[in-house]
Amino acid sequence: MRYTIFWPLLLLLAGCSAFSGKDNADPPSELVExxxxxxxxxxxxxxxDDSDDTLLKLKPVYSNGMLYIAEPSGEVSSLDPETGERHWSVDTDSPLSGGPGVADGLIAVGTLEAELILLDGEDGGERWRQRVSSDVLSSPAVNDGNVVCRTTDGGVTAYTTDSGEKRWVYDRTVPVLTLRGDSSPLVSDSQVLAGFAGGKFVGLSLDSGLVNWEATISTPKGRTELERVVDIDADPVLVEGTLYVSAYQGDVAAVSESSGVVLWRRDISSHxxxxxxxxxxxxxxxxxxxxxxxxxxxxxxxxxxxxxxxxxxxxxxxxxxxxxxxxxxxxxxxxxxxxxxxxxxxxxxxxxxxxxxxxxxxxxxxxxxxxxxxxxxxxxxxxxx
Structure with a gap:
């Protein structure tokens, strides 16, 4: 059985002596002049739309001179970045939870009902929707005729942009105790780059889904399951062939995009x-x-x-x-x-x-x-x- 820690609860637990050795959570610093x-x-x-779920990764993105935003209620909109005026808006009739991922004139969003939806960037018209293995709490990646989707059960799946046909799936076992949330996959140089609960990061072939390399960003430490939670939930950043990755209760590391070699790591926890x-x-x-x-x-x-x-x-x-x-x-x-x-x-x-x-x-x-x-x-x- 798998258990999920909701982030607001984890913030509370982080102040408890059983978790961090402190008697109480630190109060926030006062703002100084x-x-x-x-x-x-x-x-x-x-x-x-606002949302009661603070863990939804529905962040605005920019592509081809327009802003795109997805709302928890199901609306997806294209905005003028200079004025904020809507260019178009469509209702997907689904509770959105991940995305949008935008590239090549296409928009991909994921839902809490385990769906992946692809829209046209020109007018928001629906191209297709596919059932996926679990809910989506990260931004899908659109690249070179593929949509790559990360699901909360540890899966990474590639679909074709033209028909939504499944090309391949990569499954990874999820630890018994994890944070609720996932980092978003990246696609670069025919490779899918994805981080997972447990502190692992992998490079997968975009063509086949086979593993090119696997890197250990952080290793679980501690005596209890809670202390041993090491999750890569924050999105990685790729700069000139080097990936920068962070893990909660783990490390921040620099990783070679081509080989997966860890170039350096620091003991800095980050969610x-x-x-x-x-x-x-x-x-x-x-x-x-x-x-x-x-x-x-x-x-x-x-x-x-x-x-x-x-x-x-x-x-x-x-x-x-x-x-x-x-x-x-x-x-x-x-x-x-x-x-x-x-x-x-x-x-x-x-x-x-x-x-x-x-x-x-x-x-x-x-x-x-x-x-x-x-x-x-x-x-x-x-x-x-």
């Missing part, structure tokens, strides 16, 4: 996730501290602790800054150079758990209340001149 170096402009905001460039890796850890690591060897460049326990999202790079959201609806700008706080703005009172989307230095943030906001930062010094 600082001299802002950026002025944040709200370009627009739009309301969409929220990371962002990376060829120079730096930025990660939000389990205590809501933000780290900057050297991308070549994992050495610490700086650590920002002033947002401790504020339930931060993964960081996203924008220009020479970082942005993260928190549990109280604030978006924080930090310097990539040293982690200092540059600005913040509150876009609403609802938590921001999804990694912000950055397009042409505009930051798109979706909170749990269903508000999508478009934000742009302006240097204050430049405005004074």
């Amino acid at each position: 600082f001299e802002p170096e950026l002025r944040i402009e709200t370009l627009w905001d739009k309301g969409f 929220a996730g990371l962002d990376a460039s060829w120079r730096q890796v930025f990660i939000t850890d389990a205590e809501d501290h933000i780290w900057s690591l050297d991308a070549t060897n994992g050495a610490t460049l700086w650590q920002q602790k002033k947002l401790h326990a504020r339930k931060l999202s993964a960081p996203a790079m924008v220009g020479d800054t970082l942005v993260v959201g928190d549990f109280d609806g604030y978006v924080h700008w930090l310097s990539q150079e040293d982690g200092r706080q540059l600005a913040r703005i509150r876009v609403g009172g609802d938590a921001i758990r999804l990694k912000p989307l950055v397009i042409d230095e505009i930051v798109y943030v979706l909170d749990e209340g269903g508000t999508l906001s478009a934000l742009r930062a302006h240097p204050i010094e430049a405005e004074r001149r």
Whole structure:
């Protein structure tokens, strides 16, 4: 029998002595005043469905000049990124839980009812829908005539975009105790890259689903099943042939895309996730501290602790800054150079758990209340001149 830990419950358990050695969960850090170096402009905001399920990975994506967003109720919309105005909207009549994955003029979404749905990017018309092995809590990947779907039972399956025919399936045993959620698969150079509960990451052939390589990101540790939960739930980031992967109660690691060789790893637990460039890796850890690591060897460049326990999202790079959201609806700008706080703005009172989307230095943030906001930062010094 398999048991699933819901993330809000895990946050509570993380403060218990049986789990972490602490008597009580740490209270969130109070926000301190600082001299802002950026002025944040709200370009627009739009309301969409909220959800009682904080673990749905329904994050906005950008493709071919348009934003795409999927709502828990079943709506999928195409938006103008400059104004937020809807280009089109369709109702799939299914409770959506993963996606959208967008590429090649196609949109893929997954449902809580174990369905994979493919839509046309031009008008949202349904191409096909297929029954999958379990619910979908990650974004499907669309690439080169294939839709690759990750399901919560440990499966990765490839379907053809033209007919929805199943090409292959890769099954992996799920540990007895896991977090509820999955990392999204990536497709690159005819290879599917996917992480799993238990700390493993694999490279699969896009043509056949056969294993090209398997890497151990983290090994379970501890005496109890709860202490031994090691899950790769955050989405990996691929930069110039190197994968950057994080695991809850595990490590952050750099992995060769071609061979699966682990180039370096650090003992940093993360559920929220990371962002990376060829120079730096930025990660939000389990205590809501933000780290900057050297991308070549994992050495610490700086650590920002002033947002401790504020339930931060993964960081996203924008220009020479970082942005993260928190549990109280604030978006924080930090310097990539040293982690200092540059600005913040509150876009609403609802938590921001999804990694912000950055397009042409505009930051798109979706909170749990269903508000999508478009934000742009302006240097204050430049405005004074």
